[in-house]
Amino acid sequence: MWDLSVIEPEDSPRECAYSVLSDYEDERSSTTLSSAAATETSDDHLDDHINVVLRVRPLNSQEQNRNDSFCAQFHGGGRLEVQNFNQPKQFGYNVVFEPEATQEDIFDNSGMKKLIDMALNGYACTALAFGQTGSGKTHTMTGPPQQLYEDEFEGGKHPDPDMVGLMQRSFTYLLKQAEGVTGNKVIRASYLEIYNEQVIDLLNPNQKRYLQVRWSKNKGFYVENLFVAECECVDDLMAVLEEGMRNRQTGSHGLNEFSSRSHSMLTLTIDTEQQDPDDENLYLTKRGKLTFVDLAGSEKVKDSESSDQMLKESNNINRSLLVLGNCISSLGDPKKRQGHIPYRDSKLTKLLADSLGGNGVTLMIACVTPSSHHVHETINTLRYASRAKKIKTKPIVKMDxxxxxxxxxxxxxxxxxxxxxxxxxxxxxxxxxxxxxxxxxxxxxxxxxxxxxxxxxxxxxxxxxxxxxxxxxxxxxxxxxxxxxxxxxxxxxxxxxxxxxxxxxxxxxxxxxxxxIERLEREMRSQGGGNGGWQRQANGPPPQRQANGPPPQRQANGPPPQRQSNGPPPHQNLPPDQYYDQGPPPPRQGINKAPPPQNNQWKGTPPQRPINNRAPVEQYVPGPSPQAGRGKQSTPPSGPKRPPHRLADPIARSAIPPDYIQNGVGGYPDDGYMSPRGRPSPLHNGPIRQEVPEMTTTGAVQSLLQELQSRRHLQFSAHRRNLHQMHKIGFSMPNLSSRETHTADVGFSSESKTPFVRKIHTAIDFFYDEEDDTFSRIESPGRYHDSRRSSQVSTSDSIRSMNEKLKKEIYDLEGEIEHHHLVNQRTKSIYGSQASVRSGPR
Ligand SMILES: Nc1ncnc2c1ncn2[C@@H]1O[C@H](COP(=O)(O)OP(=O)(O)OP(=O)(O)O)[C@@H](O)[C@H]1O
Incomplete structure (x- = not known):
């Protein structure tokens, strides 16, 4: 079983000194690390697995002399097979470095560069080497021992630049990258070791005191009174490294001539001042951290032949590594992760808490020997590494x-x-x-x-x-x-x-x-029902009534019958107040003294509101009056009464501007409306009568909106929509969001190619005037321009104004009804109860 599911890359890098899991460097590494880096200015958490790479060193001379077999097999794609006494065990890691891998390969392909970049961006990053004693941890981190001690000025050899380790290479890379940071930057270094479970400052060796590990809410675990050196260049950093290595506890045992007897931690704190992307005047100081950890190696005391002091060291090393192992196990297990993690059981785990399970980014380099002699230790390290791979951290940027x-x-x-x-x-x-x-x-x-x-x-x-x-x-x-x-x-x-x-x-x-209103209309219809019921004719003046005969038939579109100008009206034998359409109107309640209408224009004194608050029976004058249409006035009693227009047919008009034409494509670009072609609006009441020539939808809509804006009425002939419906269209749409309320949504029927209003937006507040057959806007034009402004107030205004209109309409209708009542009564008194009654139009 593979520890990790992997995909064999097409071009297996078997010939290379390392193999990458599923093109790790290109995909996984770059995705995981760079995606985390994207959170640099926020506190967004991104879960990220710990990045684990494996380095297998070559057999050393001791192992070769012993004729140890090479127990590792490399299958490419980050996979490795270890022969454990003829039982193959397979493992997979992000990258597996084979014995031929150079120090440069490790630095370039382990993800170290990305780690440094993230540290510069404010993340706490850790590179940690672990493995059996003598497996090459120190070699990987700092190079062979002589790299540090052979100083050319002290008569030694010049260090081989090819052999320098990850740390020296990182210093160079870090300083180079830091040059690109425009704001202030300060790098500080500290170096400590945990030896026999005590913390020692490697940069301050004369201080023979052990340092305390403390905890604070802001910093987490930290070492008190640790010496910190400010470093300005690579040489400063190198000096810190050399000083620390010189002071580090080493010893020689059966498995390693230069064995590290302690865990060492070199920490670089990187403060960078960076411009806030949201505010060019604002510079933020980010505090990144880059920690290099070289763990002491686990060892079999039997193999290392340790005794006395070294035995004590071995026990402490193994104990702290055991705690580290426990922490890694718990952190790698999703169930245990929520519970207690035993960081406090050792100083090492306290100081690594943030790197492992906190808000840091961690690179773990597992080092193993391929010697069959150490296969048991090797498998332990590999398991350790596999568990570590399952750990997720939540990287965040550290700031003051x-x-x-x-x-x-x-x-x-x-x-x-x-x-x-x-x-x-x-x-x-x-x-x-x-x-x-x-x-x-x-x-x-x-x-x-x-x-x-x-x-x-x-x-x-x-x-x-x-x-x-x-x-x-x-x-x-x-x-x-x-x-x-x-x-x-x-x-x-x-x-x-x-x-x-x-x-x-x-x-x-x-x-x-x-x-x-509907109820009143029904009532009115039923009042004037039957043959003698009042019917308003569609286009044209009302019929002339003959004195004693039936009401005249109206000529379609013809002029109304001429009245006798000077002579007495045909109904002169009747009391003057019994006729209102050919003479002075019936003086209802002694109020209306207006002369008869002339030239189809209403003339008369506005009716007085009767005491019972019902509309007075009024004289009505035929002929449409666009300016006096419903919705233009909000105080009903002041205006003239008109016939019950609801019963009339729509008035065909030819005033559609020739450019109100559509071809069914496009829409008003700013509002993103689509052409209604193929999807008739649910609000569309039917085809519009007027046929119009073709033009672009956009042009039509713009013209329409301009028209609305200039407060002129749109005079295209729309199919009848009564106010009630428009009212619904305008205001009963649920969840009118602020953005929806700003523009007129004008659609065009794809079949008839005629315009219709699909949606009435409250910010514009334009109403359909049924009598005039027009749409008029009652909003201030200025508001229309600011189409992004939602206006709760304007919505209220428009509803309020609609309310006024409705009240006025009711007032009119009630007047109508009362008028019919009166006419009926009078007619009955003249013709008897069987006479057919025709009460209008007036
Ligand atoms: N990849 C490698 N190529 C060549 N030599 C190596 C390699 N890895 C390790 N060595 C050599 O093996 C010896 C032991 O390595 P090193 O001291 O780095 O082991 P270690 O894991 O740090 O051991 P310890 O835990 O005891 O400190 C050193 O002489 C080192 O130069």
């Missing part, structure tokens, strides 16, 4: 906690300011000028940045004190602004909710009124 707080407050303030502006727009509050607090905060922040820059350049100033004071002051200011924005925004949210509630109430009332 105070700066982080300021940054988060600043971002929050920015969000709240935006929200504030948005809410103001919605509620139509005037844009808030930049407040004093906001101004002073921004100024303070700029000042702070400048001071910080000066202080960092001027060592004499008390940089820390000044910076801290500025930081705390700013923190407070931002918190105050934050708080005031919060409360202001919450008030605006409440206002918005209130308006919404009002809208809903109004909407319900409108629904009720609409139903009432």
């Amino acid at each position: 906690p105070r700066e982080k707080l300021i940054l988060s407050l600043k971002r929050e303030v920015k969000i709240l300011r935006n929200e504030n502006v948005y809410l103001r727009q919605q509620l139509e509050f005037p844009a808030k000028p930049k407040g004093e607090l906001q101004k002073s905060n921004d100024e303070k922040f700029m000042k702070f940045l400048k001071t910080q820059g000066k202080e960092s350049n001027d060592p004499k100033t008390n940089a820390k004190g000044g910076t801290e004071a500025g930081l705390y002051e700013m923190l407070q200011e931002y918190m105050i602004e934050n708080e005031s924005l919060r409360s202001e925004n919450s008030e605006m949210h409440q206002a918005k909710d209130r308006i919404k509630r009002e809208q809903q109430l109004m909407y319900r009332e409108n629904e009720r009124l609409s139903k009432h």
